[in-house]
Amino acid sequence: MSEMTYAQAARLGLQEEMRRDPTVWALGEDLGYEGGMAGQYSDLQAEFGDNRIVDTPISESTIMGAAVGAALAGTRPIAELRFSDFAMCAVDELVNQAAKARYMFGGQARVPMVARMPIGIRGGIAAQHSQSPEAWYTHVPGLVVVTPGTPAENRGLLKAAIRCDDPVVYMEHKGLWGMTGEVDESDQSEIPLGTARTVRDGRDITIVSWAAQVGVASEAAEVLAGEGVVAEVVDLRTLWPWDRETVMASVAKTGKLLVVHEAVRVGGFGGEVAAEVAEELGVPVARLGGERIPIPFSIPLEEAYKIKADRIVARVKEMLA
Amino acid sequence: MTSNLANEPARVAAMFRKMLVIRAFEEAAGENFFVGHVRGSVHQYIGEESIAVGICENLRDDDYLTSNHRGHGHSIAKGADPRAMMLELFGKVGGTSDGKGGSMHIADFSVGMLGANGVIADGCTISVGAAQAVKLLGQDRIVVNFIGDGGINRGPFMEALNWAKVYELPVLFVCENNQIAATTTTRLVTAGEGIAKRAESFDVPAVTIDGNDLFTVDGTAARVISEIRNGSGPQLIQAMTYRLRGHFAHDDAGYREAGEAEAALAHEPIRRTEAWLLENGLSQDELDGMRDEVTAEIAGYVEDAKQADWPDPSLAFTDVQDVGAPAIPGVAS
Numbered sequence: 001m002s003e004m005t006y007a008q009a010a011r012l013g014l015q016e017e018m019r020r021d022p023t024v025w026a027l028g029e030d031l032g033y034e035g036g037m038a039g040q041y042s043d044l045q046a047e048f049g050d051n052r053i054v055d056t057p058i059s060e061s062t063i064m065g066a067a068v069g070a071a072l073a074g075t076r077p078i079a080e081l082r083f084s085d086f087a088m089c090a091v092d093e094l095v096n097q098a099a100k101a102r103y104m105f106g107g108q109a110r111v112p113m114v115a116r117m118p119i120g121i122r123g124g125i126a127a128q129h130s131q132s133p134e135a136w137y138t139h140v141p142g143l144v145v146v147t148p149g150t151p152a153e154n155r156g157l158l159k160a161a162i163r164c165d166d167p168v169v170y171m172e173h174k175g176l177w178g179m180t181g182e183v184d185e186s187d188q189s190e191i192p193l194g195t196a197r198t199v200r201d202g203r204d205i206t207i208v209s210w211a212a213q214v215g216v217a218s219e220a221a222e223v224l225a226g227e228g229v230v231a232e233v234v235d236l237r238t239l240w241p242w243d244r245e246t247v248m249a250s251v252a253k254t255g256k257l258l259v260v261h262e263a264v265r266v267g268g269f270g271g272e273v274a275a276e277v278a279e280e281l282g283v284p285v286a287r288l289g290g291e292r293i294p295i296p297f298s299i300p301l302e303e304a305y306k307i308k309a310d311r312i313v314a315r316v317k318e319m320l321a
Numbered sequence: 322m323t324s325n326l327a328n329e330p331a332r333v334a335a336m337f338r339k340m341l342v343i344r345a346f347e348e349a350a351g352e353n354f355f356v357g358h359v360r361g362s363v364h365q366y367i368g369e370e371s372i373a374v375g376i377c378e379n380l381r382d383d384d385y386l387t388s389n390h391r392g393h394g395h396s397i398a399k400g401a402d403p404r405a406m407m408l409e410l411f412g413k414v415g416g417t418s419d420g421k422g423g424s425m426h427i428a429d430f431s432v433g434m435l436g437a438n439g440v441i442a443d444g445c446t447i448s449v450g451a452a453q454a455v456k457l458l459g460q461d462r463i464v465v466n467f468i469g470d471g472g473i474n475r476g477p478f479m480e481a482l483n484w485a486k487v488y489e490l491p492v493l494f495v496c497e498n499n500q501i502a503a504t505t506t507t508r509l510v511t512a513g514e515g516i517a518k519r520a521e522s523f524d525v526p527a528v529t530i531d532g533n534d535l536f537t538v539d540g541t542a543a544r545v546i547s548e549i550r551n552g553s554g555p556q557l558i559q560a561m562t563y564r565l566r567g568h569f570a571h572d573d574a575g576y577r578e579a580g581e582a583e584a585a586l587a588h589e590p591i592r593r594t595e596a597w598l599l600e601n602g603l604s605q606d607e608l609d610g611m612r613d614e615v616t617a618e619i620a621g622y623v624e625d626a627k628q629a630d631w632p633d634p635s636l637a638f639t640d641v642q643d644v645g646a647p648a649i650p651g652v653a654s
């Protein structure tokens with residue numbers, strides 16, 4: 001076991017997969033010298049050469065489009081978009097090409113690529129560098145959507161994403177780059193896509209979340225525990241496919257569901273989970289998510305956007321009242 | 322390119338002062354970033370001041386400008402209020418966007434500054450649209466788009482050049498070629514001769530100049546802007562320059578060759594303009610006085626920004642949209 005950061009764990013996962021499979025490679029801006037925005041590629045160009053860690057021009061459409069082409073032609077590319085906000089420059093290549101090639105071509109093709117596009121608020125980088133658009137991609141048939149929440153998961157899920165034959169939208173949370181945790185380096189297995197993790201056992205209510213919001217949900221659960229309310233916290237980890245079995249079993253036990261995410265509530269993926277649970281179990285469900293506003297710059301405005309633990313606590317109490 | 326500036330020391334001095342304001346603003350932005358007053362990313366314009374000032378001095382207030390992530394200098398040169406900009410960087414009330422946008426989204430529509438931009442090259446297509454509007458409304462404004470050498474490898478740059486030429490739009494593309502994009506040497510990821518050649522391939526006239534020479538920038542801008550206003554269609558100026566600092570305030574630029582930045586200091590625009598002013602009638606005392614005045618002015622803005630109020634959190638929920646706007650917490654809808 002070693003302690004490492006979320007960024008270091010991702011770097012390790014990528015390095016291991018690149019050592020294991022010579023067809024794995026990455027392309028994106030500033031991967032060589034800089035080593036990625038959080039060091040998640042650092043020194044990999046020295047180890048694998050500039051054919052496998054490719055520094056690209058500022059050409060997002062081609063970063064994504066080239067990854068599609070390279071995946072169709074027998075390799076496993078990782079397209080690094082730096083911010084999910086810039087990935088929007090290449091949504092066409094992802095949605096119209098990567099997601100549909102296998103289907104349109106009658107199963108002749110596979111698109112084993114990872115579109116890596118960090119999400120979330122990191123503090124003071126405002127409307128075009130802080131978005132959480134994960135729900136957009138869950139709506140697109142053909143795509144897998146992953147949102148790792150801890151260092152170990154950022155290694156294990158990245159390994160799974162790289163090994164997956166489908167295009168995977170891999171959304172690390174920028175606020176978690178420095179989060180530390182234990183990683184078992186001797187274990188080379190992947191964390192299967194589509195499996196949730198129960199972060200905390202409970203009996204009174206199930207709180208489902210993902211990415212950085214899991215930490216806030218756990219904080220709220222801690223506060224609730226002090227008041228005699230035992231909340232179960234589930235980290236979805238993969239949004240598509242999402243782990244219905246774990247969520248349904250948890251809610252069947254607790255009888256109530258609250259989904260919490262940093263992304264805008266309207267049209268957010270919380271709506272999908274809540275609706276499915278309500279349809280299947282007929283229990284009370286609720287959602288907490290960001291107001292439908294762009295992420296502001298100034299501290300008090302940015303804070304006003306966030307879903308803090310006290311809001312979760314209050315919502316849970318309302319639901320239990 | 323000769324400039325009419327040589328006859329006008331007073332005009333040069335005024336432009337020099339503006340360059341000093343930009344330099345002092347950027348130094349203050351960086352310092353306050355390091356002590357935590359300014360959050361996020363601060364991309365300083367240090368060493369490139371002559372380009373924005375030389376270009377914008379030849380624009381009218383009602384001409385439009387679109388910018389990129391390194392937009393403080395462009396904004397000040399176009400006439401945005403540096404005090405309001407400093408307040409914006411601090412996220413305070415009275416900022417250009419009352420703290421909603423921050424460093425990468427400075428805008429001042431009252432002087433035609435249509436916004437800095439966090440997304441590389443998106444200003445290119447916005448400029449085309451602004452120029453379409455100018456045409457539709459029968460105005461004689463022009464639109465200036467500032468783009469970096471790294472930005473020219475995004476599709477929107479090529480699409481905008483093509484479009485602007487097809488419709489003969491009044492757009493001036495100004496590519497500030499500081500030869501590096503973040504940590505990547507642009508030449509290594511750019512095919513062909515690059516910027517000017519790309520423009521020329523669309524029949525967009527392009528000229529490459531020493532961007533650190535205020536006189537050349539001013540003279541070129543005067544000619545090109547008047548041609549565009551008189552219907553020449555789009556043109557491009559490639560202004561060669563050097564980014565004296567890291568990509569952003571927290572980048573130590575370790576990827577540079579040893580001695581490179583020091584060597585570049587000899588060519589930096591403020592020193593060069595200052596040397597000319599000394600030769601053309603201004604005394605060192607006068608120049609030092611000007612510098613002190615500007616430093617004090619910016620220090621005053623920093624002080625104002627420190628003292629200013631934080632915006633009320635409810636402001637986060639305003640100005641989203643008219644139809645279907647979010648409720649403002651605490652305000653009955």
Ligand SMILES: Cc1ncc(C[n+]2csc(CCOP(=O)(O)OP(=O)(O)O)c2C)c(N)n1
Nearest residue numbers: 086391439440441469470471472501502503
């Ligand atoms: C579409 C997009 N891709 C990537 C980035 C990240 N990024 C910000 S600035 C920058 C380098 C820009 O270089 P250049 O255009 O030459 O301008 P300079 O910084 O040198 O002024 C990059 C890659 C971005 N903001 N937008």
